[in-house]
Amino acid sequence: MATDSTEKNGSAAKNEIMEATYRALLEQGYADLSISSIADHLEKSKAAIYYHYDTKDDLLVAFLEFAVDRFEETIDTETGNEPTEDLKHVVEKLLPLQPDDEQRQLQAVLVGLRSQAVTNEVFREQFTQIDERLVGTIRDIVKRGIDKGTFRDVDSSRVAEHILATVNGAMYGQATTDRESAAAAARVSLASYIDSELRRRL
Amino acid sequence: MATDSTEKNGSAAKNEIMEATYRALLEQGYADLSISSIADHLEKSKAAIYYHYDTKDDLLVAFLEFAVDRFEETIDTETGNEPTEDLKHVVEKLLPLQPDDEQRQLQAVLVGLRSQAVTNEVFREQFTQIDERLVGTIRDIVKRGIDKGTFRDVDSSRVAEHILATVNGAMYGQATTDRESAAAAARVSLASYIDSELRRRL
CATH class of the missing domain: 1.10.10.60 (Homeodomain-like)
Structure with a gap:
């Protein structure tokens, strides 16, 4: 007690x-x-x-919440300026171009935890919320960019889902294959997408 | 015996x-x-x-090879014409816009198998090969599009990694969250990326 x-x-x-x-x-x-x-x-x-x-799973679900809270706090204090830069900043935070050992290990941990969500309803709910929150963060930046006239008038929800899927897929590939340069290549292409597809052509 | x-x-x-x-x-x-x-x-x-x-793992590794062989056979017979259509066809095969129950179950199975690759070296090698082959299929179509003048002179490897990461990430999200429309939204944005970013503007 x-x-x-x-x-x-x-x-x-x-x-x-x-x-x-x-x-x-x-x-x-x-x-x-x-x-x-x-x-x-x-x-x-x-x-x-x-x-x-009560259980290890309870603790891990709480840990996921803790990790996402902390991630969002960092993002909140580090963004709020130019939408293109903010978007690239969030992408870099989620999927570092050159991850150090700690970041790689964190990715492997997240992929391991997330795989439980295929069959475990509680983990599934947690990852549903995590993706909702992340996509919301991305969508808000895209919307701000459209309002400011920096971005073209794209569908901010679809673009946010596209960016999150690319980031999650690249991280997933990094944790489950030995394809060393794949995630970086996807990252560079994503950045060029943000620059050329999203930004209004002047 | x-x-x-x-x-x-x-x-x-x-x-x-x-x-x-x-x-x-x-x-x-x-x-x-x-x-x-x-x-x-x-x-x-x-x-x-x-x-x-010898073991269930041996069998599952062989199964992954069998599944990718079969997938590639389908792709080979169904592509070979207009690169934009071919690319969309491969994306639709990998990530159906409206997956039926069998396709959803197959996605969940693949995500379950792939999660083993975080810690199991044999599965990791297998998924390394699978992603290599898939990215090669996508890259070849992009290259053909560039040669034919349908696509702009993009970096075909980077674009292929971007497309595969988006597809894998959307499938991963579909198998590990209850976000019903997320994968479809990412798919639609990816199609618009292929149409507007890859295609040469005439």
Whole structure:
């Protein structure tokens, strides 16, 4: 059972668990993750984790929410200027042109988690929300570009789905093949699409 | 052990196993697939399967090869005319705009199999080859379009990677979320990209 201080600091404790989950996932990947390994990274007992999350799946669903919240916070503070630049910035954040080891491992973790969504309804709902939020972020930038006259009057929803599908597909390919340069090639073509297809020709 | 006729008809027997695997995957999905369930669909014993494939993974790798061979045969007989139409035809084959139940189930099966490639080296090699072959098919059509003057002088490799990433990402989203119209929206935007970005403006 939880101590008083755990209850008072529930949200701080949850944040610590999320940070420990992130470090454990980066080190071990999704397949080998256990509550024990998260507890090791947390330097607390497994009970401290089970107080907040009934199962490993509950914890992972919360982790996905935590990761997307954090991603969106970064995007919010780093965008808001020229729509073309903002769009490229979001694409670079989602699919770095030259991912470092941590970013590659994070991609592998996300693909591992996401594959559960084929059969697991709770993960499926979570990834439905994640894609909704990401496509919303992209769509808002495209809309802003159309309003400002930077972009042509395209269907912002369709374009946003196209960009998200390309980013997700390239990340998926990077995590499931040895095709080293494929994701970068798709990224460059996507950037040229944003430049030439979306931007109004002056 | 195999009978003489099994040895003589090894390739016919393997084809029957592949067909039975396909039916079993469509009915049960990837997660519940077993050699027993394939044997049921084959109306033969498990030993008849183990004669050709040592493990379920061996069989699944062979199945992936079989599926891609068949896909490429279809594409070869159905393309060879106008590059824009050929490209749209390949995209429609890979990602049907209105997938029926069998096509949806096949997508879920492929995503399930592909998720194994994050950690399984043999599956990873297989999906590396699959993506190489698919991107080659797309690239050849783009090159033909450039040679014929139908397409602008784009980088055919980059464009092919972009198209494959979009198709894979949309299929991936369809199998792992409940976002019903997302794949169709990405498809429509991809078609408009092929029409307006690739085609030479006359």
